[in-house]
Amino acid sequence: MARTQGSHSDITGPRIRAAAQELFARHGFAAVSMRQIASHVGLQAGALYNYTSDKQSLLVELMQAHMEDLLTAWAAEPKPGDVMGCLEAFVRFHIRYNLQRSDAVFIAYMELRNLTPDNFRQIEAHRRAYEDQLEGVLKDGVEQGVFDVPDTKIAALAVIAMLNGVLTWYRDSGRLSLVEVETIYWDMVRKAVGV
Amino acid sequence: MARTQGSHSDITGPRIRAAAQELFARHGFAAVSMRQIASHVGLQAGALYNYTSDKQSLLVELMQAHMEDLLTAWAAEPKPGDVMGCLEAFVRFHIRYNLQRSDAVFIAYMELRNLTPDNFRQIEAHRRAYEDQLEGVLKDGVEQGVFDVPDTKIAALAVIAMLNGVLTWYRDSGRLSLVEVETIYWDMVRKAVGV
């Protein structure tokens, strides 16, 4: 007899988060029901509550995991000794990393308003920490006379916003390869903050 | 010409759209109920249906009106004869116009996925027409040797994405005036696409 019931806790949890991530990214947190998520995993809605206390937790856990992964990955990225090389590393890393996890990135940027105040502050702190990484590079470059920006904070936000725009149009099957895209954006960023 | 008792159709319609715009921008389309909108206007939910056939229509009408206003306003904007001046005009116009109508802009960018396919195509066409305005300027500049961008389409998208980023952090009460912000972004854009 087919085993329709039984213990699958070790794989069901990740599958639920994966389904939630995909659905939240595609339709938006508020537009996705617990029943939809359960259906994607082949469960009944009630079973989800063995893995999450509520829908909000599902969202915040996805966002938290994404932000922590992002910061960890950037920390592990090899960085050249010069600021120009660091900036290039950031640009290429950001595009590559975010395109590889577009669902998580979409959620992290679009669903902030669906977080409770406490959760919002937590995610916001992570986001700021990431922005600070880029701003640090810009500050160093300005000090060394390699970069010329009137306001490093705004420049950092502007660069990240520009890079995030890639998410809205890039397709794997498109006319440009990932590296070509990286290079085009790096060209613009380099000139935008250059002397 | 006597109105029927309690007739307010001439002002109620706009008030409903204004309330919907504010609520959709703040909480997201899917998270806002018809009862909430009605309550903001001082009506019962059922009364809304004298002004809109359904919730989706409310959304698409807001987005359509915004996109058409945006294109009309840019068309009416005075433009210098040189491409560099045109690009500056676009940057300053875009920042100024979008900050003045941040609710409408937020909705136009965040709620695309809540449109039915037909409505999506319609709004998407407007958005592309606006992007084409900027790309036209960039193309002219490249032809004249004033700008140097490897791909005018991507450059246009990158510039707009960068400028839209202002919406996420600008506050009227902040340390920078609108004109200062315009100038900072114009400086970066000018350099990013310059020779």
Place this chain on the structure above:
DNA sequence: GTCTATACAAGGATAGAC
């Protein structure tokens, strides 16, 4: 751990009185 069943609230939308 998952199921079925269900409690209970909230949603979109309509009908008919005024």
Place this chain on the structure above:
DNA sequence: GTCTATCCTTGTATAGAC
């Protein structure tokens, strides 16, 4: 044009059987 009342669906979350 708006209200009240209501229909019907869908939503989150829980309880208890297996």
